[in-house]
Amino acid sequence: MSKKIFDIFSSIAGVYDVMGHLFSFGIDGLWREMTAKEALIEKNSYKILDVATGTGSIAIDIAKKAKKAKKQVEITAVDFNEDMLRIAEEKINKRKISNICVKIGxxxxxxxxxxxxxxxTTGFLLRNVDDTKVFAEELKRILKKTGKFILLGMGKPQNKLLNMFFKIYFSxxxxTGSLIDRRAYMWLTYSIMAFDRNKMLNILKDKGFKDLKIKNLPFHIAFIITGIK
Ligand SMILES: C[S@@+](CC[C@H](N)C(=O)[O-])C[C@H]1O[C@@H](n2cnc3c(N)ncnc32)[C@H](O)[C@@H]1O
Structure with a gap:
């Protein structure tokens, strides 16, 4: 477990949702909704794990969408940071959602x-783990045969112009972020620019996942990778 990453999220847990909405002009909500939509598969009753759930937004979006689609889903939401999970629990309780089980992981x-x-599912985890290959192995281990994964992430845009725009915007x-926590927002911008989505796709391919797809989301800073075990 990375102590640096753990400490960053403990320090910003209370402002995580608000700052995310502010810095993305609210588009982060749309990205998570798109992730949640992918989690609605053909089965009517099934089990979902949201890894690095943080403040629980993706798990909550999935629960809402599944209810609308009349699907019975059992969601487990894990994160290694109890400060983030505390907020997830508050949000889940406030919305009276009973099919999300929150736990440390x-x-x-x-x-x-x-x-x-x-x-x-996982949202914005990939940049934060020590080794994405280890995570890909865990993904393969816990998924059922033909199980689906949905990875929402952020990485360096592949378009030069957008790249320049984000370099300026990230400064x-x-x-602004340094008024709250300098280290956290330095890490956010550095880790996004350092993350290579195609490398991740190749790791997943090497691990034997099938039907791999990558969808670049509006503004190309975020992406969703889906695949099947
Ligand atoms: C950027 S936040 C994303 C939270 C949430 N998925 C979302 O959509 O907002 C990253 C989360 O990953 C968690 N995290 C980082 N490394 C982790 C690990 N190795 N295991 C579990 N959670 C981890 C952090 O605690 C944090 O809550």
Missing amino acids: DAMKLDEPDCYYDVV IIRL
């Missing part, structure tokens, strides 16, 4: 059984 060594989940984020 490390994406590098999940305390989940083999071949157990029909769907695994504004670093400046």
Whole structure:
């Protein structure tokens, strides 16, 4: 477990949702909704794991969408940071959602059984783990045969112009963010620019996942990778 990442999220847990909405002009909500939509598969009753759930937004979006679609889903939402999970629990209780179970868990060594989940989601985890290969192995271990994963992430845009735009915009984020927590917003912008989505896709391919797809989301800073075990 990375102590630096753990400490960053403990320090910003209370402002995480608000700052995310502000810095993305609210588009982060749309990205999570698109992720949640992918989690609605053909089955009517199934198990979902949301890894690095943070303040629980993706898990909550899935629960809402599944209810609308009249699907019975059992959602487990894990994160290694109890400060983020405390907020997730508050949000879940406030909305009276009963099919999300929140618990501590490390994406590098999940305390989940083999071949157990029909769907695994994660939002903005990939940049934060010590080793994405280890996470890909865990993904393969816990998914059922033909289970689906949906990975929402952020990384360096592949378009030169957008790249330049984000370099400038990120300096504004670093400046504003430093009023709250300099280290957290330095890490956010650095880790996004350092993350290579195609490398991740190749790791998943090497691990034997099938039907791999990558969808670049509006503004190309965010993406969703989906695949099947
Ligand atoms: C950027 S936040 C994303 C939270 C949430 N998924 C969302 O959509 O807002 C990243 C989260 O990953 C968690 N995290 C980072 N490394 C982790 C690990 N190895 N195991 C579990 N959670 C981890 C952090 O605690 C934090 O809550």
